[in-house]
Amino acid sequence: MNTIKPSLASSLFPVGLLLIAMASIQSGASLAKQLFPLIGPQGTTTLRLLFASLVMLLLLRPWRARFNAASLRSVVVYGISLGCMNLMFYMSLRTVPLGIAVALEFTGPLVVALYGSRRAIDFAWIALAVLGLILLVPMGDAAAGIDLVGAGFALGAGAFWALYIVYGQKAGHDNGVQTAALGVMIAALFVAPVGMVHAGAALLNPALIPLGIGVAILSTALPYSLEMVALTRLPARTFGTLMSIEPAFGALSGLLFLHEVLSVTQWLAIASIIGASVGATLTLRKDSAPAVAMD
Template sequence: MPSLSSRLASTLLPVAVLMVAMASIQSGASLAKSLFPVIGAQGTTTLRLVFAAIMLTLILRPWRTRISTESLRPLILYGLALGGMNLLFYMSLRSIPLGIAVALEFTGPLAVALFASRRAIDFVWIGLAAVGLWLLLPLGKAEGHLDLTGMAYALGAGICWALYILYGARAGSDHGMQGAALGVLVAAVFVAPVGIAHAGAELLRPELLPVALGVALLSTAIPYTLEMVALTRLPAQTFSTLMSIEPAFAALSGLIFLGEHLSALQWLAICCIILASVGCTLTAAPRQQAQPLVPTD
């Protein structure tokens, strides 16, 4: 029989790995924001997706999977949703803090989970999420209120995240892990013209490439690998519950790396959205554990 210390270690290790993955994703977002003054959010998204596509293609070798006419449509839609999610998220970071952008983006998967249920308790989580959104609305002229355009971009990223979940499940069932590389390739092809039109030859500046590679590593390669490790060692419900605290990681990352200070109401709004996500996860009916194809942000 395993000792108490070994059982504790087997539980804490995957939790710690998942915490590192979330910290890596949000650190990558903070690093990405440093590229905005040079190539904009559009160019930064392009470089991240191109580098991520190269990495995942080399690792997962998607040419080994067979693409049928039937599976092509959900695969393309999955890639488009992934590209739109990344682009709109980075566009939101131009005018609103990282923690708030992630909290608003989280309304996408939360909506998917709530629409799949019809129980009375879910109205509590809907109410909490609504309170969080209401607290973030720029009503009046009080200090700390947010840019509506940035909020719209973040909510748009949440819609793309919801579509990513729906079509990603189909792409994963059709192509397994190779679907991740194929989806990122589609996303890169979709976003690249936008980034090229915005930044042009600036995308090829040699001094930017190490930073862009760091963004791709921190936001995709490292957290993707760590999340796979955590998924194989944690129950699906535990994994989803822990992922729900990611907006708090984002807010702390924004504070540490970008100096983004949030008001008390904004912290309260983030907490409401986190509680709605945690509550929805904990009260959800048991379901088969599903592995996400790629990290969210």
């Protein structure tokens, strides 16, 4: 018994960290959505990335990293993809419930995981994901309040998530987490002009600073740190499987903090996309890596 308990505790610890990280990300998204009436999703994205870049620059000191021309190009694409991913995700939240936006965005890493596969089992996961999308896409009077433009932004965020994964793996090969700090800084510089044009002087309101810092910590600094610890203590397949339940965290966070009530069909759609992501991760080839990223 004494030998089992430490082993169980060591296994549950990183799982707990990962669950906290997912809850933190979705809580941060709920808080961010409450800033939209004041500075819009563009201004909110700008505040999040600016404050997150400051925190990560201080903690990770990316100036110590060494880049060649090729890796620097990858970092730039990685950072721009991160900025576009965050901006489009927040744009989708204007009209789409949080859980549905996360589920739609998750199609990005799912495409990366299944890209180039020709196995029959992978086509089953693709079919399950497509079923989830069909259940979420508005059709005539059955739209159930889901806006097509907002859904398009969420899918666009998923496309940039896919780019983020591909170029993040290339850029982070030699410098690891320092690359992430530099990527967040590039994302902030890329998105800041959009936020400034949209929100203008409202971004300088001192009352927004605590909220901006809160969004940055909840959505970026805290979950990223916890995910890095969990990733070093969990098998890649287990990590990817657990990350696949994030749309459920988004739906629950939207329900608890934003009072977004989903229909049975929408829950089934989210479950289909989660099932496709879990299945794709569990049957992943050994030479493939799971998708790791922040919303």
